[in-house]
Amino acid sequence: MFHFCLFYLYSFATGFEKPVSFHVIQTTSFRNYSWVHLGSGWLGELQTHRWNISSGAIIYLYPWSRVKPEAWLSSGPSPGPGHLLLVCHVSGFYPKPVWVMWVRGEQEQQGTQRGDILPNADGTWYLQATLDVAAGEAAGLACRVKHSSLGGQDLVLHWGAPQSAVGLVLLAVIVALALLTALGFWFRKRW
DSSP states (O other), X not given: OEEEEEXXXXXXXXXSSSOEEEEEEEEEEEETTEEEEXXXXXXXXXXXXXXXXTTTEEEESSGGXXXXXXXXEEEOSOXXXXXXXXEEEEEEESSSOOEEEEEETTEEOTTOEEOOOEEOTTSOEEEEEEEEEEGGGOTTEEEXXXXXXXXXXXXXXXXXXXXXXXXXXXXXXXXXXXXXXXXXXXXXXHO
């Protein structure tokens, strides 16, 4: 039996705390007249992935090892007359270092307040960032999220932009129910 192991170390600075390292170990074995290629991924001293290189099958050992952060916007309690409290929620990120900021274009809004980074039950993290603005100045604002799992592609959510298709689905259901009701009245009238 022949056994060969390759070890790759990727270390990247996040700009927040100490550098994070990700290790990739590839093991190649020759047994029973065939090659077996296995691999594993490690974040620090914690194994996060396992895969069969020959088949390409990857097994994620923890939910957070495949979950990128999700972000959504809401408004908080009014800080005063004519003002809005904009809230940017970021959840499901790992590792812990994250950058969240309210921006207008590329300009960071200095009034952004970050809450504490809180743990989720699955080992990922949650954070919210708020901004108190005059109601007329909310247009054009966006929440920008930077995280190592995003591969350099920041999440940007614009205030006032539709956050999901839920509103459209609700509108379609209401219109369909109105049409069915009208059709029901029409049939009742005809009979």
